[in-house]
Amino acid sequence: MMWRFGLYDPSFDPLWMTHWALAGALLLPIMAGLLGAIFRPSRALPVVLACMPILVAGVLMVIDYQQAGLLRWQWVIGDIEFTLRFSGLSALMLLITQWTAAAVAMYTPGYLRLTYPDLNNRWIWPLMGLLVSALSLIWLAADLLTLYAALEIMGLAAVGMLLLSGKPAALKAGMRYLLLALVGSLAFLLGIALLLSQWGSLNLAVLVELVEQEPITWVAAALMGAGLALKAALFPLHGWLTPVHENAWTPVSALHAALVIKASLYILILLWSILLPETLLAPRLIAWLGMLAIVWGGLVAWRADSLKTLIASSTVGQLGYLMVAFPLLLGPGIAPLPLALAWDGFWLHLMGHALAKAAMFMAAGNLIIATGESSLNALAGTSRRLPLSLLIFGIASVTLMGLPPSAGFTAKWLLLQSMVLTQQWVAVAALMAGTLLTAAYVFRVFRYSFDETAPRHDYQPLAPGMDLIALCLAVAALALGLLAHLPLALLHGGGA
Template sequence: MIWRFGLYDNTFDPLWMTDWALAAVLLLPMVFGALGAVFRPSRLLPVALACLPILLAGGVMVLDYQQVGLLRWQWEVAGIELTLRLSGLSALMLLITQWTAAAVAVYTPGYLRLTLPNASVRWLWPLMGLLVSALSLIWLAADLLILYAALEAMGLAAVGMLLLSGKSAALQAGMRYLLLALVGSLAFLLGVALLMSQWGTLDLIALEARVEPEPLTWVAAALIGAGLALKAALFPLHGWLTPVHENAWTPVSALHAALVIKASLYILMMLWGILLPETLFAPRLVAWLGMLAIVWGGLVAWRADSLKTLIASSTVGQLGYLMVAFPLVLGPNIAPLPLSLAWDGFWLHLMGHALAKAAMFMAAGNLIIATGESSLKALAGTSRRLPLSLLIFGMAAVTLMGLPPSAGFTAKWLLLQSMVLTQQWLAVAALLAGTLLTAAYVFRVFRYSFDETAPRHDYQPLAPGMDAIALCLAVAAFALGLLAHFPLGLLHGGGG
C-alpha cells in the first residue's frame, strides 16, 4: 500500500517550472499572509488576486505529475536528508487544500466587515497563510522530520486562529486545545524517537525497508496513533472539538473542520501502513471506535441546541466513516478488489467532506450573522428571508448524508461494496445508521427554519459574495461525486 503514498524510487526529475511552482506553493501563502497583516484587506477582490498565483502554481505541479509521474525533491541540510514527493494522492490533497482555503480566504473580508468592523484582526492573515503552507508541506513530506515540523506549524497556526476572538470562552477552549495538541505532539515525537533509535532513519522509504514487526515498533505505532488521533479528534478523543468550534470565527471553523483534522488522519494512515502492514488488531480497534463514533456523533448532533454544536458533532460521526475503513485499507489478507474500493472510497469521502463541511460552516455563519442568534430555535422563519443560505446548508448536508449525486454517495457506495465483499456486516449497519442519523439532525434544522408561524424578525444583510462562495463549495462537493472518475484517475496514477 505504501506506493499509493508515492513512497517508492523513480528516475524522473521535476521540470524546471515545477521547482518554481513548489516554491510558490510553500512560500506564497506566508508572503501574502504577511502582506494581509500590513494592509488588512476589507474587500474580496485583492484576496482573490492573491490566491490566483498559488492556485496556478498548484495546477502546474499537478500537470507536471501527469506528464512524468511521481515528482521527487531531495536536499541535504546539516547531514540530514529532507525529501518531498508529489504523488497522485498528495496532488489531490494539495488541490483540495488550495481551493478550499482560497474560498475561505475570499469569504473572510465580508465576514470580518460584518462581525468585527472595529476589531484588529491583522494576525488572522499570517496565521492563515502559515496554516496553508504547513498543510501543503504535510501532503508532500516523505520523511518524519518534515512531517513533524509541518504538523507542529499547522497546529500552532490553528490554535492561534482559534484564540483571536479574545472572548473568555474562546480562550478557555483554545488553551484546552493547545494543551491537548501538545500532548498529542509529545506522543508523536516519542514514537518518532523510538523509530529513529531502533532503525536509524527518518526517511519513510528507508524506514519501510528496515522496520520489522516487533514490540518496539508496536509501541512506537501506538504512541504515534494516539497522538495523531488526539489531534484529529477521533472518537473518543474528540472532547475538545465542539467547544473550539462554538467559539471560533466562521472562517476558522471552516478551515479547521475541512482541512486541519484531515492532515493528522492522512499522516496516521501513511505511518501505520509502514509500521503495521500485516497487523489486524490496531485497524480493527479503530474500526470499532469508528462505529461508535458514527452513532455517538449523530445522536449528539440530533440533540444539539446550537447550530455550530450540531455541525461540530456531525464531524465526529463523519470521521467515523473513515475510521471504519481502516481494516479494509490496512488489514492483512484483503483481496485486491475490496482493497481498491475501500481506498477510493476513503479518500473520496475525505475530500467530499472537506468541501461540504466548509460550505456548511459558511452557510451556518451566514445564518448566524443574519439572525444574530446561534440557536436552532432562532432559525424559525428564515426560509422566507434567507432561502439561499438554507439551500447551501441543505446541499452540503446531502453530501454528508451520502445521497446521490454527491461525493458522499459515491464514496459510501464504494465503501459499502468493499464491506459487503469482505462481509463486514456490522460496519454496513453502522454506515446505514449514520446516514439515518444525519438525515434526522439535518431535517431538525429545516423543521425550525420552515416554521411559518414565527414572527418576522429584522435580518442583517450579508456582504456580497458570502453566499456565492459557500454555494461554490457545496456545488463542488456535488461535482466531485458526478465526476469522481477524474480525481480517482489521478489517485490511481500514484503507482506510476
C-alpha cells in the same frame, strides 16, 4: 500500499518549472498572509488576486505529475535529510487544500466587516497563510522530521486563529486545544525517537525496507497513533472539538473542520501503513471506535441546541466513516478489489467532506450573522428571508447524508462494496445507521427554518458574495460525486 503514497524511486526528475511551482505552493501562502496583515483587505477582490498565483502553482505541479509521474526532491543539510514526494494523492490533497482555503479567504473579509468591524483582525491573514503552507508541506513530506515540523506549525497556526476573537470562552477553548495538541505532539515525538533509535533513519521510504514487526515498532505505532488521534479528534478523543468550534470565527471553523483534522488522519494512515502492515488488532480497534463515533456523533448532533454544536458533532460522526475503513486498508488478507474500492472510497469521502463541511460552516455563519443568534430556535422563519443560505446548507447536507449524486454517495457506495465483499456486516449496519442519523439532524434544522408561524424578525444583510462562495463549495462537493472518475484517475497515477 506504499506505491499509493509515492514511497518508491521515481523514473524522472521534476521539470525546472516544477521547482518554482513547489516554492510557490509552499511560500506564496505565507507571503500573501503577510501582505494581508499589512493591508487588511476589506473586500474579496484583493484576496482573489493574492490567491491566483498559489492556485496556478498547484495546477502546474499537477500537470508535471501527469507528464512525468512521481516527483521527488531531496536535500541534505549536515547529517539531516529532508525529502519531499509529489504523488497522485499529494496532488489531490494539495488541490483540495488550496481551493478550499482560497474560498475561505475570499469569505473572510465580508465576515469580519459584519461581525468585528472595530477589532484589529490583521493577524488572521498571516496565520491562515502559515496554516495553508504547513498543510501543503504535510501532503508532500516523505520523512518524519519534516512531517513533525509541518504538523507543529499547522497546530500552532490553528491555535492562534482560534484565539483571535479574544472572548474568554474562546481563550479557554483555545488553551485547552493547545494543551491537548502538545500532549499529542509529545506522544508523536516519542514514537519518532523510538523509530530513530531502532532503525537509524527518518526517511519513510527507507523505513519501509527496514521496519520489522517487533515490540518497539508496536509501541512507536501506538504512541504516534494516540497522538495523531487526539489531534484529529477521533472518537473518543474528540471532547475538545465542539467547544473549539462553538467559540471560533466561522472562517476558522471552516478551515479547521475541512482541512486541519484531516492532516493528522492522513499522517496516521501513512505511518501505520509502514509500521503496522497486515495487522489485525489495531485497525479493527479503530474500526469499532469509528462505528461508535458514527452513532455517538449523530445522536449528539440530533440533540444539539446550537447550530455550530450540531455541525461540530456531525464532524465526529463523519470521521467515523473514515475510521471504519482502516481494516480494509491495513488489515491482513484483504483482496486487491476490496482494497482498491476502500482506498478510493476513503479519499473521496475525505475530499467531499472537506468541501461540504466548509460550505456548511459558511452557511451556518451566514445564518448566525443574519439572525444574530446561534440557537436552532432562532432559525424559525428564516426560509422567508434567507433561502439561499438554507439552500447551501441543504446541498452540503446532501453530501454528508450520502445521497446521490454527491461525493458522499459515491464514496459510501465504494466503501459499502468493499465491506460487503469482505463480509463486514456490522460496519455496513453502522454506515446505514449513520446515514439515517445524519438525515435526522439535518431535517431538524429545516423543521425550525420552515416554521411559518414564527414572527418576522429584522435580519442583518450579508456582504456581497458570502453566500455565493459557500454555494460554490457545496456544489463542488455535489459535482465531485458525478465526476469522481477524474480525481480517482489522478489518485491511481493516471497520465503517468
